[in-house]
Amino acid sequence: MRSQTGFVADRLLGKATMLSLAGLLTFTFAAPLSAQDCPVNSGVHTICRQIGNAEAVSVTSPFGAYPTLQPTVYWHDDEWKIDMLPQSSPIGELTMSLTSKDGITKSVKFPAVLLVQVDSIIRSPGDKAIILGEANGTSLVFSIVDLNLAKIVDGSLIYHPSISPNRRFLIYNNWYQPHLGGENLFTLYDTLKSAAENTCGYGESNPLYKRNADALGGIQVYPAQSSCLDGPDDGDDNQDASDFLWSSDSSRVVFADVKSSILSLVLVTMPVGAKEHPKTEVYSFVGAENICSGSATCGYKNLSSLAFTAGAVKATLVGVDSSGKPVEKNLTVPFSKFSPI
Amino acid sequence: MRKQLGKSWGATVGPFLQRALLLFLFSPAICHAQIRTWYTGQTCSFNLATPAGPECLLWSGCVFSTYFTTADGNYVPLAAFTMDVASDGSQASFTVEIATDVPTEKATFTFISACDPANADCPGETNAVFGQYSFPVQIESLSAIIKDTSDIMNGTVEVKLSAPEGTTGDLVPVFHGTDASGAAIQYGPEFPALAPGTQQIQLPFDDPPPAIYTTIDGAWYATPPGASTTQTVDIPTYTMPTPWTYFRKVFYTQYNFAHENACSGGDADAWVVSASTSKGTTTCSFTKISLNAQFISAVWINGTGVDNNGDILRMAMVPTLGSGAGQKCFGQYPLGAIGVTPKLPNGKNGSGNTFVIAAPPITGSCSGQSLVPDQSLAMPCSRSGKLCPPAVLSGVKALSCGDQLNLDSGDYATASTRSADDKCPACSDTGPFNDVNSVMYGADGHIDAFSSNTSCTGKGVGSLGFFYTSYPTN
Numbered sequence: 005m006r007s008q009t010g011f012v013a014d015r016l017l018g019k020a021t022m023l024s025l026a027g028l029l030t031f032t033f034a035a036p037l038s039a040q041d042c043p044v045n046s047g048v049h050t051i052c053r054q055i056g057n058a059e060a061v062s063v064t065s066p067f068g069a070y071p072t073l074q075p076t077v078y079w080h081d082d083e084w085k086i087d088m089l090p091q092s093s094p095i096g097e098l099t100m101s102l103t104s105k106d107g108i109t110k111s112v113k114f115p116a117v118l119l120v121q122v123d124s125i126i127r128s129p130g131d132k133a134i135i136l137g138e139a140n141g142t143s144l145v146f147s148i149v150d151l152n153l154a155k156i157v158d159g160s161l162i163y164h165p166s167i168s169p170n171r172r173f174l175i176y177n178n179w180y181q182p183h184l185g186g187e188n189l190f191t192l193y194d195t196l197k198s199a200a201e202n203t204c205g206y207g208e209s210n211p212l213y214k215r216n217a218d219a220l221g222g223i224q225v226y227p228a229q230s231s232c233l234d235g236p237d238d239g240d241d242n243q244d245a246s247d248f249l250w251s252s253d254s255s256r257v258v259f260a261d262v263k264s265s266i267l268s269l270v271l272v273t274m275p276v277g278a279k280e281h282p283k284t285e286v287y288s289f290v291g292a293e294n295i296c297s298g299s300a301t302c303g304y305k306n307l308s309s310l311a312f313t314a315g316a317v318k319a320t321l322v323g324v325d326s327s328g329k330p331v332e333k334n335l336t337v338p339f340s341k342f343s344p345i
Numbered sequence: 346m347r348k349q350l351g352k353s354w355g356a357t358v359g360p361f362l363q364r365a366l367l368l369f370l371f372s373p374a375i376c377h378a379q380i381r382t383w384y385t386g387q388t389c390s391f392n393l394a395t396p397a398g399p400e401c402l403l404w405s406g407c408v409f410s411t412y413f414t415t416a417d418g419n420y421v422p423l424a425a426f427t428m429d430v431a432s433d434g435s436q437a438s439f440t441v442e443i444a445t446d447v448p449t450e451k452a453t454f455t456f457i458s459a460c461d462p463a464n465a466d467c468p469g470e471t472n473a474v475f476g477q478y479s480f481p482v483q484i485e486s487l488s489a490i491i492k493d494t495s496d497i498m499n500g501t502v503e504v505k506l507s508a509p510e511g512t513t514g515d516l517v518p519v520f521h522g523t524d525a526s527g528a529a530i531q532y533g534p535e536f537p538a539l540a541p542g543t544q545q546i547q548l549p550f551d552d553p554p555p556a557i558y559t560t561i562d563g564a565w566y567a568t569p570p571g572a573s574t575t576q577t578v579d580i581p582t583y584t585m586p587t588p589w590t591y592f593r594k595v596f597y598t599q600y601n602f603a604h605e606n607a608c609s610g611g612d613a614d615a616w617v618v619s620a621s622t623s624k625g626t627t628t629c630s631f632t633k634i635s636l637n638a639q640f641i642s643a644v645w646i647n648g649t650g651v652d653n654n655g656d657i658l659r660m661a662m663v664p665t666l667g668s669g670a671g672q673k674c675f676g677q678y679p680l681g682a683i684g685v686t687p688k689l690p691n692g693k694n695g696s697g698n699t700f701v702i703a704a705p706p707i708t709g710s711c712s713g714q715s716l717v718p719d720q721s722l723a724m725p726c727s728r729s730g731k732l733c734p735p736a737v738l739s740g741v742k743a744l745s746c747g748d749q750l751n752l753d754s755g756d757y758a759t760a761s762t763r764s765a766d767d768k769c770p771a772c773s774d775t776g777p778f779n780d781v782n783s784v785m786y787g788a789d790g791h792i793d794a795f796s797s798n799t800s801c802t803g804k805g806v807g808s809l810g811f812f813y814t815s816y817p818t819n
Contacts, residue, residue, distance in 0.1 A: 143771070
């Protein structure tokens, strides 16, 4: 964790050391993964992980996009060996190799204009793989690959993807043009469903819905979407969000969102069956719990930690009071106190 | 024998001192007469030779005094004073250490020998002064002064350390500033064992917290040669002529404007839209065209591109039209035209395909400022509102259109100077930087730089990586 507070040589500490507010607000979200450089990617910040019986190597940020150098990224388990091949295409087209346990190898080519670098490969249930990569260093991309078909079956430009521990779900912020902007539209993708089933308009017979659904990837879980014909930006000001925190059993994901200077926790309960829909509930820190009341700004940095506990979410909020003094609130919010959107 | 003298420097000289003091000869020590510059805290030695002299020192009643006085007659405080007299009285040597609180000024060293009238051994010539010898001394305090911060943008500060040769000590400059919240930030690195002279100290780039630094003070913990203690030499508060606005470790991605003639593959349907408003009603006209399919996607991702006719195409969600349900042309799109939503169709190698034609020159979101390849950059801005007000970078401050930034890769030299000519909402939304899963883990901020590359795919437009970023300070 990086401290925002400057250090002063010990001998001066008695003279005039002041902690910065920024230091007090340092974000302490527990990172679910530990990073380490893997020997397979010398000089590149990569994570090596053992996930069940699988061995995975992925690039971690901020490696950025270096399209001429596709780092070694793979997923190897007992049934599939999925490897990104070195970049060799003159136009930057990337190729992924799929080898089944039968020894049959197939390849998948990614369109160069949409994916210049693959950062990670995660095998999901149903013989699919979630591919996360870079479109241009700022915009990210996910692709769903059907391993048996060796085919890209879905995908979109996105921001901030987070995969559930059981590797079934992907939650992310919908993409907006990096230089034009847009509000946060939190979207869930269920890899147990088909591409069509992962659209808002699935099942609607109205062609207007169908046309709109063509442009929607995943199911928007927050803010509320009253109709699939809702535009992607309803003029709200959901612009500031924390990272996603998954429960260990993948049944829920929680994150913070800020709207109109109110910090809220958004709790999304995952569908169990393939036909179910996710359920979104919100708890807003208002009144005495409003950590932003003394500050000119309100953002995800006002949430210093977040954790699941039995039947509840524990949050540590930090901020300042009206006199500028640092304030810390440790709150436990039972699931029952969240309200459906 | 050795006599320890305090601040009243009178003493009775024993009969062993046989000669009057007629001539001062100085030892080649650090207090050499030709230098005549003594530093506070420095131990200086010098000799007084006595080839011939008055009778005073033959008598036990002989009294002498040594002292330093400033021009106005005040005594100069000494931390220590010792005197050694040769057994034959031919030479006296003195060692002095001037107290550390002596200001820089001229002083006079005086030696007086006289007959003590109260002593019976003093023959007749009571109150007679047998010898009085003086010489000027320039007393200098040890000093540590910040001289120049014009290159602090590249981590370099010029410091002048004044002390006798052989002095060494740890320098701890303390930088004072504030961050965007107004909180005080201070940073005090330690530079060990620095010798006197003009020093170019180089700050470790990763350590100073991002902030706007305005003043420097601190101390030099110096030990002059032979001194008994280390002095704390305060660095006088230095106000930087140009504050050091330090964004620290900013990650630079790149964006470009694809040219259709650099694309490969076949064509696809696209539309050019124009909107006109009359009596409160907006009418949008759509013209179906054919563009390279790769080019369509490239423009959609980067926002702007140049087609084979040289026209500048921008994605339809430009601020003049808006986006989503609020877009002026929402509901008027012909079948197949996509320009309301930024998202890509699921499972299809497609994208939005509706564009507006913009008049040259190519500009970004900063009004009236053209984009200069490999020089312009897009600064973080808030996604709230269509004007996209600049957002705080690295917790320090929000940039403004036209701001110049100095980029240093960490080698204490300017890699490039770039100009904020565009805005990047996505750059303000990079998540908690200390989370390994965050997009910009390890970075303090994110900026998108405009590349001269015109390739259709991202292959030629890799990220620039980290640069230690400041406002120029020269």
